[in-house]
Amino acid sequence: MIGATVLVIDDDEDILLSAKLYLKQHFSQVITCKSPKEINVLLSRNEIDIILLDMNYQKGVSDGREGLYWLDHILSIDNDYVVILMTSYGNVELAVQAIKKGATDFILKPWENDKLFATLSSASRLRQSNKKVNKLEKIHSSLQKDLNRQFENIIGTSKPIKHLQNILVKVGPTDANVLILGENGTGKQVFAYELHKLSPRRNQVFMHVDLGSLNENLFESELFGYAKGAFTDAKEDKPGRFEMAEGGTIFLDEIGNLSLSLQSKLLSVIQNRTINRLGESKERKINVRLITATNMPLNEMVAKGTFRQDLLFRINTVELMLPSLCNRGEDIILLATHFLNSFSNKYHKSFLNINEKAKAALLTYHWPGNIRELQHVIERAVIMSDGTEITIDDLQLSPKKFGTNVISSNNLGLEEMEKLMVQKAIDKHKGNISRAAADLGLTRAALYRRIEKFEL
Incomplete structure (x- = not known):
């Protein structure tokens, strides 16, 4: 047959x-x-x-x-x-x-x-x-921007990152819907792609859709596609992102930005596993793995009635909460070194390194933009550097975003900076070692070693 x-x-x-x-x-x-x-x-x-x-x-x-x-x-x-x-x-x-x-x-x-x-x-x-040829051509066209994107591996040895990596190993090989939460710049897209790479769908499409950039009029045509003649500029049939991700993974970023009416349409697709192109009455089955992400407090939005509770239940079979960079103290220098190597090669300055005072500054900065901000800071520093090392001046960090009385003295060494950070965390949490360790991105044992080392 x-x-x-x-x-x-x-x-x-x-x-x-x-x-x-x-x-x-x-x-x-x-x-x-x-x-x-x-x-x-x-x-x-x-x-x-x-x-x-x-x-x-x-x-x-x-x-x-x-x-x-x-x-x-x-x-x-x-x-x-x-x-x-x-x-x-x-x-x-x-x-x-x-x-x-x-x-x-x-x-x-x-x-x-x-x-x-x-x-x-x-x-x-x-x-x-x-x-098949038509589908591949349209996927290629729609993903042209993403094809030039280099996905970075998850870099870090801090306790929060190790915990998340353990979850990825368990969840990745399944088809469970995953919701990734975290501040802007914490690496939500990187984690989504890691889930895709760990899944049986790894050789199929990874489709990234930024819902925050879609207005009400574009939502259905972009996600579900349209038939020729569905609207004025619809000169040919076009599959939507769900169809183009067939057999693979679709990553819906900034899902918290959707209006209630669009949430309802998305919920229907997730429940029924079918889509209808604009201008068509026939249903098309879809087979995709769904990953969503947002920096918005969805549970609070549900309580306020601005996010559907049934949609939240559908998208968060598993929930990942990504830590901010300031809570990953052990990973800051690792990430900075990674970006330094990458941009040094890009700008032909492979002899560069980060000096001790610059490292101390990186460790004490608050990083409101998280990993994305760190990446931009290092790229700019590589471009602006004149010598063989990255200095504090090359980093161009805002003084307003440093810890109290930390960067005021440029004569502090790296160990002195670390000692001050540990002391601040202990004072902040009133001697609670577990909370202080979590704040610094350390294990309790690692924090105890530093307390002993610095005689605090």
Whole structure:
């Protein structure tokens, strides 16, 4: 059984019956139609793979011009449709002309069943090949920006990061919906991509959609696609992001920005696992892994009625809370070194290193922009540096965003800076070692070692 839908159009009911009885033994669905005037409705409601089209419909007319007209009409809807013409012996020359206009093949009436099956089988393979090529071309076009993006591995040895990495190992290989929470710049997209890489879908598409950049008018057409003619500029059928992510992972970033009406539409898609393109009535099944992210407090929004509770239940089978960079003290220099190596190669300054005072400044800065801000700071420092090392001046960090009385003395060494940070954390949490360690991104044992080392 070939998994394809065949549409047979002929004004002779005997031919329609004969075609349906034979073809339904070999193809998953066979639809028959007496008048080509029904083509628009049938194509909008069904996913047609092969169209078997007669060339004459009016009594006494045998010049085949009607067939050529409807062939042009079908291909104007979608140039990838596979159309096979049915003709008599006298119209063979006209059928050859039709092939030059875009028809795939033709068969003679009355047909031989074996010949009909062979022709339609070949047409089905062509249709599947066209669909794959078309899908890949549209995916390539839509993902062009993402293809140039270099995803960074999750870098860090702090307790919060190790905890998250353990969760990734467990959740990654599943199809569970994951909600990633965290401040801007904490690496939500990196974690989403790591989940994708750990999943059985790793060789399929990873589709990133920034919902925060979509307005109400673009939401449905961008995510669900549209049919030709659905609106003024819809000059061709276009699959949405859900369809283009088929078999892979779709990452919906900034989901907290959606209005209640858009939340309702998204919930319907997640529940039913189907989408409807704008301008079409037929449903299309989707098979994607869903990952979402936001920096907004969704639980508070649910309490205020600005975020649907049922949608929240759907998207957070597993929830990841990413720590801010200031709570990952052990990872700051690791990340800075990683970015330094990357940008040193990019700007041909491979001899650079970060001096001790600059490291101390990095450790005591508050990092309101988190990892993204650190990345930009290091890139700018690499560009602006004149010598062989990155200095405090190269970092150009805002004095207002440092810890109290920490950076006021440029004579403090790295160990002195670390000692001051530990003391501040202990004072802040009134001697609570567990909370102070968490604030610094350390284990209790690591913090105790530093307390002993600095004689605090």
